[in-house]
Amino acid sequence: MVTFKSSISMFTGIVLVVMATFMFCLGTFAWWQNKEQLAVLIGSFVMYALGGIFVWMLVDTKYTFTTNCLFYSNGPIRGKIAIDTIRKIKHQKGWINESFLKPALGMNGLYIYYNKFDDIYISPEDKEAFVNYLLKINPKIEII
Template structure:
């Protein structure tokens, strides 16, 4: 089993940490502008959002084990049968057409698998990552 951690786009990661610090700083506001205390539901909701962001920032990685590519990005988790991967395309932008994007980097890989499924990931060591996938499925088209 090999683990590859996500590369990180400094702007995107900084923005997420800024949101987390904004959420944390909001807990130091004891009341709103009318002098009323803030309902307990708001801090709970903000805590959940902050927790999900920290979880995503600290746990975005990809594992290759047996014939599966497993991806982890906070609460987003799943696996892909490597034998079903048809194409890997190098992408150098944050804006990609994939709906599923468990990545923190802007220079990543668009993986097309099954018939119409795709996913955007951004392992730090792309060359070794692709080489490991090709060992399992040498029919993958690299673009």
């Protein structure tokens, strides 16, 4: 198995860290204010869980190849794509994204078009090595 970590844009990294910190602080503040009420304890737990999801996304966004599949993970978002179904790859720079599924933390990434109508946006740190590895497995992929 070969794994490529996601690049992380400064903006995305800052937003995730701020949101996680905010959730942890909010949960702690609510818990300190009223430790006896069940609703406050549940609310604090939810805030901690959301903060944990933001941290999970920050540290566990990666793309892993097996012999015939590309697995992607972005915190709780996980999936796989059969490499032989990939039709084309397009380089993308900037904030505008046309894909609904974005297990990525970087602004400059790749669109992978697979099956007949499916696409995904990813942002591996080493895009060139990622594409070259993918082309070794499936040389029919069109690069745009």
